[in-house]
Amino acid sequence: MSENPEPGKAGEAGTEAERLDRIEALLAPAVAGVEEAGRRLRPAWRRVTRGEPRWPSTLAMLVAVALQWRLPERLAIHPEWLLPGLETALLLVLVAADPYRIERVSRLYRWAGLVLIAMISAANGWSAVHLVIGLVRGTEGQDAGELLATGGAIWATNVIVFALWYWEWDRGGPVARVHAVRRYPDFLFPQMATPEMAPEHWEPQFADYLYLSFTNATAFSPTDVMPLTRWAKLLMLLQSAVSLLTVVLVVARAVNIFK
Numbered sequence: 001m002s003e004n005p006e007p008g009k010a011g012e013a014g015t016e017a018e019r020l021d022r023i024e025a026l027l028a029p030a031v032a033g034v035e036e037a038g039r040r041l042r043p044a045w046r047r048v049t050r051g052e053p054r055w056p057s058t059l060a061m062l063v064a065v066a067l068q069w070r071l072p073e074r075l076a077i078h079p080e081w082l083l084p085g086l087e088t089a090l091l092l093v094l095v096a097a098d099p100y101r102i103e104r105v106s107r108l109y110r111w112a113g114l115v116l117i118a119m120i121s122a123a124n125g126w127s128a129v130h131l132v133i134g135l136v137r138g139t140e141g142q143d144a145g146e147l148l149a150t151g152g153a154i155w156a157t158n159v160i161v162f163a164l165w166y167w168e169w170d171r172g173g174p175v176a177r178v179h180a181v182r183r184y185p186d187f188l189f190p191q192m193a194t195p196e197m198a199p200e201h202w203e204p205q206f207a208d209y210l211y212l213s214f215t216n217a218t219a220f221s222p223t224d225v226m227p228l229t230r231w232a233k234l235l236m237l238l239q240s241a242v243s244l245l246t247v248v249l250v251v252a253r254a255v256n257i258f259k
Contacts, residue, residue, distance in 0.1 A: 043192070043195050043198075043200075043202070043203075044200065044201045044202055044203045045177070045185070045192065045202070045203035045204060046180055046183070047180055048178070048179055048180050049178060049180075049201070049203060050101060050103070050178065051101035051102040051103030051174065051175070051178045052101065052102055052174060052178075052205040052206065053100070053101060053102075053205075054095065054098065054099060054100055054101060054102055056205070056206040056207055056210075057102075057164070057167065057174075057206045058091065058095055060160050060163065060164065060206065060210065061087070061091050061116070061120065061160070061164070062088075062091070063156075063160060064120050064124070064157045064160045064161065065084050065087050065088055065091075065120070067153045067154075067156060067157045068083070068084050068087075068120075068123050068124065068127070068157065069084050070153060071127055071150060071153060071154070072146075072150060074130070074134075075126075075127040075130050075131055075134075075150065076123070076126070076127060077122075077123055077126050083119055083122070083123045084123070086119060087116060087119050087120055087123075090112060090115065090116045090119070091116060093112065094109070094112060094113060094116065097109060102174045102175060102178070103175065103178055104175065105175055105179070110173060110175065113168060113173075114168060117161065117164045117165060117168060120157070120160075120161055120164070121161045121165075124154060124157045124158060124161055127154050127157075128154050128158070128242065128246060131150065131151065131154060131246070131249075131250075132245065132246070132249055135249045135250070135253050136249075140253075141250075141253040141254070141257060142257075143257070144254045144257040147250060147253060147254050147257070148250065148254050150250075151246060151247075151250030151251075151254075154246060155217070155243065155246055155247065155250075158217065158239070158242060158243060158246070159210070159213045159214050159217050159243075160210070160213070162213040162216070162217070162235070162239040163206070163209045163210040163212070163213035163214075164209075165235060166187065166209040166212055166213060166232075166235070167206050167209040167210075169186065169231070169232075169235075170185060170186045170187050170204070170209070170232075171184075171185050171186060174206075177203065177204075184228070185228060186227065186228055186229045186231070186232040187204070187209075187212065187225050187226070187227055187228065187232055188225065188226040188227075188228055189204055189208060189224075189225055190224050190225075191204075208225075211225075212225045213239065216236050216239055216240060216243075217239060217240070217243040218243075220240040220243065220244050221240065222236065
């Protein structure tokens with residue numbers, strides 16, 4: 001036969017459980033406040049969060065590939081369809097592997113993304129070098145309109161390329177930022193320095209790195225985003241130098257043609 005608890009002890013157990021429930025109810029607001037304070041003390045860019053949407057970086061890569069397709073054949077790596085075709089194929093593989101949010105933890109996936117950015121960089125670097133050589137030798141820039149269109153396409157691709165590098169390397173890349181792998185950032189955004197001026201769940205995404213790249217390519221120096229690590233400073237220095245050289249030579253040649 002099973003033993004039944006004595007009535008007195010059962011009443012005491014019930015009273016004890018009710019007392020604990022009341023204490024838990026009284027402490028619940030305080031616990032929630034502590035958790036909320038913890039979230040405020042640890043901003044989203046330092047916490048484990050959801051991955052950023054895939055489409056902004058994908059759209060930027062497609063624009064870069066389209067700009068490369070439109071460059072004159074003499075400025076492209078031959079066969080001129082090879083690199084844009086490979087870039088498009090690799091981009092489709094990356095999108096298929098992680099279509100909605102960039103959250104996939106895979107060394108192979110990360111290296112595939114880096115290879116894609118390197119291919120776009122190599123193609124644009126080749127075009128920029130040959131454009132500069134042609135301008136110096138006088139073989140390029142016979143038509144001002146075509147020169148401005150070509151130089152503008154190379155410059156715009158340069159902005160996208162460096163935005164991708166900043167985005168891919170800052171704190172280990174988008175997936176590493178999702179999992180808060182690294183504590184210290186390579187770029188200091190204003191929202192990091194003044195978190196009270198930003199929403200609770202703010203963290204840098206591709207659009208922020210695109211803005212960083214554009215301002216660095218136009219101002220030839222940091223604006224509101226500060227590089228903190230040496231590689232970040234050197235990469236911004238390289239972008240400023242390439243952008244300055246391209247803009248100065250193209251604009252100077254175009255003005256000379258107009259005169």
